[in-house]
Amino acid sequence: MTTVDASVEPRSLSRRKPPPSVRRRRLLVSVADHSILIALSVMFLAPFVFIALTALMSNQQALSPRLWPEPFHWGNFVDVFHTAPVWRYALNTTLYASLATIGVLVSSIPVAYALSRLRWRGRDAVFVLVLVSLMLPFQVTIIPIYVVFAKLHLVGTLWPLILPNFLGDAFSIFLLRQFFLTIPEEYADAARVDGCGELRILVSVFLRLAKPAIAAVALFQFLYCFNDFFGPLLYTSEASNHWTLSLGLSQFRTIYQVEWNLTMAATLMFMVPVIIVFFLAQRAFVEGVTLTGVKG
Amino acid sequence: MTSAPVAGALAAGVERDRRRAKRKAAWRRRGLVLGLMSPWILGFTIFFAYPLAMSAYLSFTHYDLLSSPRWVGLANYRYLFEQDQLVWPAVKNTLWMMAVFVPAQALFAFGLAFMLTRARYGVGVFRTVFYLPALAPVVAATLGFVYLLNPGTGPVNILLERLGIPTPLWFDSPQWSKPSLVLLGLWGTGTMMIIFLAALIDVPRQLYESADLDGAGPLQRLRYVTLPSISPVILFAVVIGVIDSLQYFTQAYVASAIASGQAASEGPTSIGYPENSTLFYPVLLYLQAFSYFNMGYASAMTMLLLGVALVVTLLILRSSKLWVFYQGARR
Numbered sequence: 299m300t301t302v303d304a305s306v307e308p309r310s311l312s313r314r315k316p317p318p319s320v321r322r323r324r325l326l327v328s329v330a331d332h333s334i335l336i337a338l339s340v341m342f343l344a345p346f347v348f349i350a351l352t353a354l355m356s357n358q359q360a361l362s363p364r365l366w367p368e369p370f371h372w373g374n375f376v377d378v379f380h381t382a383p384v385w386r387y388a389l390n391t392t393l394y395a396s397l398a399t400i401g402v403l404v405s406s407i408p409v410a411y412a413l414s415r416l417r418w419r420g421r422d423a424v425f426v427l428v429l430v431s432l433m434l435p436f437q438v439t440i441i442p443i444y445v446v447f448a449k450l451h452l453v454g455t456l457w458p459l460i461l462p463n464f465l466g467d468a469f470s471i472f473l474l475r476q477f478f479l480t481i482p483e484e485y486a487d488a489a490r491v492d493g494c495g496e497l498r499i500l501v502s503v504f505l506r507l508a509k510p511a512i513a514a515v516a517l518f519q520f521l522y523c524f525n526d527f528f529g530p531l532l533y534t535s536e537a538s539n540h541w542t543l544s545l546g547l548s549q550f551r552t553i554y555q556v557e558w559n560l561t562m563a564a565t566l567m568f569m570v571p572v573i574i575v576f577f578l579a580q581r582a583f584v585e586g587v588t589l590t591g592v593k594g
Numbered sequence: 595m596t597s598a599p600v601a602g603a604l605a606a607g608v609e610r611d612r613r614r615a616k617r618k619a620a621w622r623r624r625g626l627v628l629g630l631m632s633p634w635i636l637g638f639t640i641f642f643a644y645p646l647a648m649s650a651y652l653s654f655t656h657y658d659l660l661s662s663p664r665w666v667g668l669a670n671y672r673y674l675f676e677q678d679q680l681v682w683p684a685v686k687n688t689l690w691m692m693a694v695f696v697p698a699q700a701l702f703a704f705g706l707a708f709m710l711t712r713a714r715y716g717v718g719v720f721r722t723v724f725y726l727p728a729l730a731p732v733v734a735a736t737l738g739f740v741y742l743l744n745p746g747t748g749p750v751n752i753l754l755e756r757l758g759i760p761t762p763l764w765f766d767s768p769q770w771s772k773p774s775l776v777l778l779g780l781w782g783t784g785t786m787m788i789i790f791l792a793a794l795i796d797v798p799r800q801l802y803e804s805a806d807l808d809g810a811g812p813l814q815r816l817r818y819v820t821l822p823s824i825s826p827v828i829l830f831a832v833v834i835g836v837i838d839s840l841q842y843f844t845q846a847y848v849a850s851a852i853a854s855g856q857a858a859s860e861g862p863t864s865i866g867y868p869e870n871s872t873l874f875y876p877v878l879l880y881l882q883a884f885s886y887f888n889m890g891y892a893s894a895m896t897m898l899l900l901g902v903a904l905v906v907t908l909l910i911l912r913s914s915k916l917w918v919f920y921q922g923a924r925r
Contacts, residue, residue, distance in 0.1 A: 331709065331712045331713060335709055335713055335716075338709070338720075339720060342727060345738055346726075349742070352749075361746075361747045363747070404633075405633035405637070406633070409630060409634040412627050416626070424631070427638065428634070433907060434903055435837065435840045437841060437899060438903070440645075440883070440896075441649055441883050441892055441893050465634070465636050496623075496626055497626070521729075527732060527844040528843055532884060545733075547731075547733050547734060548737070552852065558741055562741060568733075569734050573726065
């Protein structure tokens, strides 16, 4: 019964049927639109497909004009591990990304809370400073920071990449603040009436309501570290036992004299975890992207 | 008769207590704010304010990290503006990226989002497909593109050859290396597309309906309804694009290293390959600071970068008053 209702209702609401000529034109426009979208999709997917195909080829075939692997060399994915210390890189990457993410969450949530839900003199000025530090090219401050870490004998380790995250990250502060602002004040007031202090309100009200934004921040930070190339290049390029996946991959072909088929296998293996995470956490992604972009 | 003064004294006492309690609460509040803000205060001081000031100071010195900085006055700036043969090519390449890639990306992302709003079927699938490349780690995407576009055996040139289209040398040609980087950038433009899509969906329906009543065609609807409504997002795209192109590094660095067959950690030999066509300002800055350890000179380069970033951002924001339209009711 209910299914019949559902199918009838929209039709009864819709206006009179348009004349056939209009309907035909609409159909043609719709077909054209979808054709363009399909063509674009093919173009967007083609690089993935070619990378995957090459990852399955023998070396000779990768250098030949044939585009379909014959036979399939699944062993390439195993060979990658024999060619370079991939597990080492993966371990370093995980260490860097997880510690940095913890640091960003621990330090940025309280700051974002103070910048959005508490009223104090100078708050807007501080927020402008956060935006300024977010917008200036990071190269502007990198030399003195490098000098400091060099003096502390931390160049050649992952610490220069991890430590700064424990002192707040402008992008995460910005994103969390934008989200905190959307939470109605009534929730906080209700908690205040129940005798909660500001800290309890942050912990038991806002952290719970802001879960999607916190998930987005954690995800972005983790991926940022996973992808980061400049930081590892700057601080660990001389110490190959501290290399991350992105640095290792960039050197893969040249240092180890690896052929294209194995390089593409490694490239693919580097992309796959991110894509899996995306499909598991799609909502957090879209939430985060639109939050930073639109509600400025 | 005496009750009035007593009551007055009592009231004064209560008032004093209340004021004291208030002051105490205010102090506790200040402590709370300070406590919550402390990570940022420390981080901003150590990792932003101090380095900025230090960079400004170092730009007037000769400094190689081993011996202490030696004051040289304006020598670094004189070398930067008058003698360094690589600065001008690097600036030109960076300006090229800004002039070509930023508008191309904004247009392309808008186009994708616009097509998505017109689709009736499979919107979710198309959206995911367009967004997916944005997820590919930059190094992986760059490596993939260097392979796909490699002149001899890359699949793109194999396909072009079969179709009888001339095959460019892509990353191996000074004319095509930057367009190749643009292609790489457009492939990964998903984030911008999502932002445009959200903005397009937010355009109020009534505006389109009243435009229809006024007899507006599709182009006029685009010009007078869609573009003004999403102009804040266009501004956002332009600002972000300009800032990104000022720090453009990884793609250029990795692509030139891989295409020239050099190890990226082997230092400067491959950088800018071919013929300095991918030598962008941040790449040159990196070489000066961390390959040659000319830290004083590199600091002067960062000061120029800072100046340009400030001027460009201010110019865009100033000009935005002329063409960005904010809907009154929104926040």
